[in-house]
Amino acid sequence: xFTTWRYIFNVMDQDTNKRERKKQADKKPREQSAAxxxxxxxxxxxxxxxxxxxxxxxxxxxxxxxxxxxxxELYRYLKLTRLVEERLVNLYRQTKVVGGVFRxxxxxxxxxxxxxxxxxxxxxxxxxxxxxxxxxxxIKPRQIFAQYMAKAWGPSGGRDLNIHFGDxxxxxxxxxxxxxxxxxxxTGILLAARMQNxxxxxxxxxxxxxxxxxxxxxxxNFAAVQRLPLIVVAEHxxxxxxxxxxxxxxxxxLAEKAAGYGIPAYIVDGNDVVACYEVTKQAADEAxxxxxxxxxxxxxxxxxxxxxxDDQRYVAEGEVEWWEKNxxxxxxxxxxxxxxxxxxxxxxxxxxxxxxxxxxxxCSWAESSPMxxxxxxxxxxxxxxxxxxxxxxxxLES
Amino acid sequence: MSTALKKxxxxxxxxxxxxxxxxxxxxxxxxxxxxxxxxxxVIGEDxxxxxxxxxxxxGLIDEFGKGRVVDTPISEGAIVGAACGAALxxxxxxxxFQFIDFISAGFDLLTNYAAKCRYRWGAGIPAVxxxxxxxxxxxxxxxxxxxxxxxxxxxxxxIVEPSTAYDAKGLIKAAIRDPDPVLYFEHKKLYRLPRLRExxxxxxxxxxxxxxxxxxxxxxxxxITFGAMVLTAxxxxxxxxxxxxxxxxxxLRTLAPLDKDAILKSVKKTSKAILLHEASRTGGIxxxxxxxxxxxxxxxxxxxxxxxxxxxxxxxxSPPLEDYYLPQIKDVVEAARKLAAY
Numbered sequence: 156x157f158t159t160w161r162y163i164f165n166v167m168d169q170d171t172n173k174r175e176r177k178k179q180a181d182k183k184p185r186e187q188s189a190a191x192x193x194x195x196x197x198x199x200x201x202x203x204x205x206x207x208x209x210x211x212x213x214x215x216x217x218x219x220x221x222x223x224x225x226x227x228e229l230y231r232y233l234k235l236t237r238l239v240e241e242r243l244v245n246l247y248r249q250t251k252v253v254g255g256v257f258r259x260x261x262x263x264x265x266x267x268x269x270x271x272x273x274x275x276x277x278x279x280x281x282x283x284x285x286x287x288x289x290x291x292x293x294i295k296p297r298q299i300f301a302q303y304m305a306k307a308w309g310p311s312g313g314r315d316l317n318i319h320f321g322d323x324x325x326x327x328x329x330x331x332x333x334x335x336x337x338x339x340x341x342t343g344i345l346l347a348a349r350m351q352n353x354x355x356x357x358x359x360x361x362x363x364x365x366x367x368x369x370x371x372x373x374x375x376n377f378a379a380v381q382r383l384p385l386i387v388v389a390e391h392x393x394x395x396x397x398x399x400x401x402x403x404x405x406x407x408x409l410a411e412k413a414a415g416y417g418i419p420a421y422i423v424d425g426n427d428v429v430a431c432y433e434v435t436k437q438a439a440d441e442a443x444x445x446x447x448x449x450x451x452x453x454x455x456x457x458x459x460x461x462x463x464x465d466d467q468r469y470v471a472e473g474e475v476e477w478w479e480k481n482x483x484x485x486x487x488x489x490x491x492x493x494x495x496x497x498x499x500x501x502x503x504x505x506x507x508x509x510x511x512x513x514x515x516x517x518c519s520w521a522e523s524s525p526m527x528x529x530x531x532x533x534x535x536x537x538x539x540x541x542x543x544x545x546x547x548x549x550x551l552e553s
Numbered sequence: 554m555s556t557a558l559k560k561x562x563x564x565x566x567x568x569x570x571x572x573x574x575x576x577x578x579x580x581x582x583x584x585x586x587x588x589x590x591x592x593x594x595v596i597g598e599d600x601x602x603x604x605x606x607x608x609x610x611x612g613l614i615d616e617f618g619k620g621r622v623v624d625t626p627i628s629e630g631a632i633v634g635a636a637c638g639a640a641l642x643x644x645x646x647x648x649x650f651q652f653i654d655f656i657s658a659g660f661d662l663l664t665n666y667a668a669k670c671r672y673r674w675g676a677g678i679p680a681v682x683x684x685x686x687x688x689x690x691x692x693x694x695x696x697x698x699x700x701x702x703x704x705x706x707x708x709x710x711x712i713v714e715p716s717t718a719y720d721a722k723g724l725i726k727a728a729i730r731d732p733d734p735v736l737y738f739e740h741k742k743l744y745r746l747p748r749l750r751e752x753x754x755x756x757x758x759x760x761x762x763x764x765x766x767x768x769x770x771x772x773x774x775x776x777i778t779f780g781a782m783v784l785t786a787x788x789x790x791x792x793x794x795x796x797x798x799x800x801x802x803x804x805l806r807t808l809a810p811l812d813k814d815a816i817l818k819s820v821k822k823t824s825k826a827i828l829l830h831e832a833s834r835t836g837g838i839x840x841x842x843x844x845x846x847x848x849x850x851x852x853x854x855x856x857x858x859x860x861x862x863x864x865x866x867x868x869x870x871s872p873p874l875e876d877y878y879l880p881q882i883k884d885v886v887e888a889a890r891k892l893a894a895y
Contacts, residue, residue, distance in 0.1 A: 311674050320674040323641060329674065333665050339631045340666060343638020343646075350594065350620055350644060370630045370661065377631035381623075536672050536708045538732045542763070542810055545708065551848065 197419040198410045202430040204454050213482055215429040215491040220436070223497045227506065229271055229428055230492060233485050235510050236263045236287035239296050242514050243303055247463055251522070253305040254316050259284040261426070261458035262392050264484030267291055268431025269358055269388050269451070272439055278326040278344050278357040280337040281318060284390070284457070285360045289318050293325045296514055300521030308524035312531060334365030338374025338387065345383040356384040356439045363403050364395020366412065375448065379416040384442030386435065387450045390425060392457035397469040410452040418448045425453030426484040429491065456482065564604060564612030570755030576744040578718035578753060579609050579683075582725035583647055585757065587617055590645060593729055594621040597632055597649030606651045607685055607744055629659035633682065637666050640680040645729055650684030653738060654698040667734040668709030681728045683737035686714070687781055688831060688863070689879055690742050693870035699780070699832035701808045704736060705841060711762055712808040714738040716783035718751050720806055723760030731762060740781040748784070763807050765815035771801035774892055775819045777842055778829040779805040782880065786829055789885035798893055808838060816842065817850050824855040825892045829885060834862035856895035859888045 202216060221229070240258050247256045259266060266287030270279055273292075281288045286299065301309035302317055310320040321329045328344065330337050341359040348355035365371055366389060378385040389409045393400055406412060413420035423434040431453060438449045456478045460467045467475070492498045498506075533544040567573075567581045587593045594617075595610050601624040604611030614622040625632050629650065636646035650656050656663070663682065671677045688697035704710050711733060715721040721739070728735035743749055768783060769790060776786040783804045790800035803819050805812065820826045826846055828839035839860035846858055861880045869875050 315673040321641075321676060323676065328638075328641065331665055331669075333661055336630075336634060336662055336666055339628075339634020339662065340638040340641075342631065343635030343640070344642055345638075346623065346635055347639035347642035347644045350639075351642065370634065373626075373628040373630035374634055377626055377628055377635060380626060535675065537711070537810075538671070538677060541732070 196411065196414045198408070198413070199419065199421045202424060202427070202434050203422040204424040204426075212490060213426075213487045214494060215427045215488055216424075216433065219429045219433060221429065221432065225271075226429075226492060226497050227502075229267060229432070230488060230498070230503065231506050231510060232267045232271065232287060232291050233263050233428060233488060234507050235290055235296070235513070236267060237485060238507075238510055238514055239290070239299060240286060242518055243300070244463060246300070246304065246518070252303045254303070255462035255464060256303065257283040257317065257462050258459040259286055259457075261478055261483060262390060262455040263287045264428035264488070265388065265390050265425040265431055265453040265455050266360070268428040269386075269435040269453070272432050272435035273326070273356065273358060276326060276353065276355055277439070278328060278341065278355060280328045280330055280341050280357070280359045282330055282334075282360045282362060282365065282390070283317060284362075284392070286318060288358070288360065289327060292322075292327045294318075294322065294327055295517060297517035297520045300518050301524050304521060304524075305526065306521060306524035307527040307531075308521070313527040314532075314535075333368075333370070335361065335368030335370035335372075335374070338371050338385075339377065340374075341385055342374050342378040342381070342383055345378065345385055346381065349383065354443050356386065356442050358386045358388055358435070360388050360390060362389070362395060363391050363393065363400045363409060364398065366409060367403055375416050375418075375450075378448040379418045382445070382447035384439075384446070385448040386438050386442055387448070388435070389450060389452045390455055391452055392425075392455050394457050394461075394470075396461040397465075399469075408452060410450060413450040416448065416450075418450060419446075420450040420452065422452045422454065425455030426482050426487060428484060428488050455484075564615065566612065566616060570753045572750055573718050573722070573753050574745050574747075574750050575715070575718045575721045575739070576607060576609060578722035579725050579739060580611065581753070582722040583610065583729070584613065584616070586645075586647075586726055586729045587613065587621065589757075590729075592643060593645045593647065594623065594639070595647050595649065596623040596625060596636055596639075598625055598627055598651050600624060600649050605649060607741065609683075609739075610649065629655050630662055633659035633662040633667065636680045636682070637662060637670070637678050640678040640734075641670075641676055645679050645681075647681045647683065647729060650682065652696045652698070653684040653686035653700050654695050656682070656684065656698075656700050656703075656736075660703070663710065663734070663736075664704070664707045668707050670709075671733065672709060677732045678734045679732050681725070681731075681735050681737050683725070683728075683739060685741035685744070686738040687740035687742055688868045688875060689781065691870065691872055691875060692868075694867040697868035699738070699830070700736075701738065702832055702837050705809055705838060709734070710809060711735040712738065713762055713806060714740065714780045714808060715760075715806060716740070716743065716780055716804050718749050719753060720760050720766070720804075722753060723758055724762065724806065726757075727759040727762050730759065735762065738780070742781050743784075760806065763810055763812055765812040766804045766806055767815070767819070768802035768804050769800065771799040771823065773799045773823060774825040774827065774889055775801045775803060775823045776827045776829055776885065776889075777803045777805065777816060777819070779808065780831060782829045782831050785880065785882055785885060789882045789889065792882065792886050793889050796890075798889060800889065811841075811845070813845060813849070816845060820846050820850045821853040824853050825895070826854075827859050827861055827885065827888050827892065829861045829880060831863055831879065833865045834860055835865050837862050856892045859892060861885055861888050
């Protein structure tokens with residue numbers, strides 16, 4: 156399943172780079188020396204997926220600055236993400252979910268690990284499969300349950316679905332269905348933060364599919380030009396709905412696209428939650444200190460279909476099962492925690508029990524919420540202090 | 554590369570009030586709002602050192618610096634998206650489309666993000682999206698658009714279009730202060746039209762969004778219009794006056810949300826209505842106005858509701874073609890005569 160990783164590996168020394176640019180600036184405009192390379196591809200693959208040794212189960216990287224407490228918190232978020240989704244599937248099967256359920260099964264480590272590297276004032280804009288990042292940013296499972304069930308107490312009051320909402324205080328800006336659109340929006344968040352003298356960093360998630368959109372390109376190009384601290388996490392999970400990556404793009408690694416924006420990139424093992432954290436931490440530190448935009452490609456795998464209804468007929472036989480058996484992010488992290496004696500099995504069970512309790516409580520709360528009053532549909536298109544709500548007019552009576 | 558600019562150029566700070574054309578009025582309005590409120594900033598293509606394709610933002614960069622006058626790549630998606638993001642952060646972006654024709658490249662983010670944000674999760678987008686619209690200046694199919702009908706069917710966007718220098722300044726200031734996204738269309742033919750030069754007050758004023766203006770009172774027939782067609786209506790009314798017809802003219806100024814009260818009040822008074830606009834006829838705002846009048850003022854009508862609009866083609870380039878495309882004074886006069894006969 157793993158291929159050999161071949162990358163042009165050229166992390167340029169920043170000072171040399173500056174000197175080069177100065178030298179070039181002294182020359183006549185638009186003249187390029189023949190010795191000057193056409194472009195530099197800067198892809199850091201230190202934490203990219205390694206080829207596993209035969210019959211050796213995968214774990215996580217040893218290179219970490221996280222302490223035991225933080226590692227266990229990461230574990231809690233991984234389990235919370237998986238178990239909230241499992242509960243959503245139960246609710247879906249009970250027909251309590253109004254729309255579809257979108258799973259991140261098998262790729263939870265990417266969302267959780269990357270978001271965990273951010274500071275409270277930083278922003279994220281997730282994709283539908285980044286529930287983990289949303290939970291790390293402090294959104295409660297009850298809000299997610301209420302949203303999926305289209306309840307009045309949900310953050311959008313039933314006006315929009317799943318994680319399509321936001322909380323500016325928590326640094327969470329929900330996505331819209333149009334992939335790529337959030338990249339320019341996040342660029343604007345960072346542009347404003349800079350005007351306000353804040354050292355905010357933002358992570359925008361995108362997938363192998365979303366990277367094909369024009370909005371993705373426009374947003375990232377602008378962020379790169381403005382040297383804004385935007386970290387684009389490209390989740391390479393191999394399918395966009397049913398479309399495999401090779402029908403989406405001609406590049407081999409999504410990280411290659413960074414060269415087109417003149418920004419550095421990382422490739423990280425997206426199923427190694429520790430590696431995801433470490434790479435994002437490094438990228439965030441660099442971005443915060445003026446390094447500009449960066450692209451992180453997280454190699455992972457989507458084990459479920461696009462949504463619960465999808466039978467995955469387009470997936471090769473045995474592929475999902477291979478990933479489940481050999482490369483599950485939760486299994487890998489459990490092995491890491493146990494092997495390094497960071498936790499006992501009992502301790503992990505304790506964490507899971509607490510997570511289940513939280514999910515039970517929050518799910519009951521969400522189920523007890525009423526559905527919204529229909530008339531609420533008319534409110535909040537505009538500030539209703541200025542423009543009246545769009546109530547249904549009575550026929551020939553106005 | 555040398556950083557010295559080809560031409561030393563520093564644009565004058567605009568007067569507060571005084572004699573102004575429409576373009577000067579908009580520039581005054583933006584300038585004053587940037588002075589008044591440090592969260593207001595300008596973003597768009599060539600808006601900085603060059604001052605914008607039509608010089609609406611001329612001199613802003615000298616006064617307020619690059620931090621508040623942001624030149625962008627040719628990326629309407631980036632402009633609209635970044636304006637939305639900045640607005641969420643409490644800033645008040647004034648985003649420029651170099652020509653309103655290019656609004657199509659930002660359509661997705663405008664209609665799906667800017668328009669729906671407050672509705673979806675209560676986060677208003679206090680941003681202005683402005684740019685030159687309109688035909689009649691021999692600019693062909695891609696620099697002549699009137700885009701209002703694209704957006705009328707999207708809940709969540711306010712649309713304004715001034716036809717006087719006074720309104721241009723008052724509306725841009727109101728748009729900047731508005732808590733929701735406002736599309737601000739500027740008819741490029743009116744920018745420097747000497748006929749529109751007028752004395753502006755020196756005090757701070759706004760023109761309320763959502764309120765139409767009665768350009769001229771009359772008894773016999775109402776022409777409801779906006780933008781450059783207000784002038785066509787005035788000229789037609791003058792001609793019709795010679796024939797003894799007393800025309801009332803309503804300048805909508807705001808196209809969304811429409812000032813239904815003003816529309817209905819006038820039609821109930823004159824009992825006859827011409828809906829005059831520069832965009833193509835089919836699917837244009839005239840159809841919506843006609844429906845409102847038919848539903849809510851049917852008993853007051855003495856004649857059919859007439860639309861006078863451009864024909865259903867792209868905007869052609871060559872003067873004879875464009876003149877045929879656009880509603881002319883004679884078309885309005887002819888329609889009025891027909892209505893007068895009822």
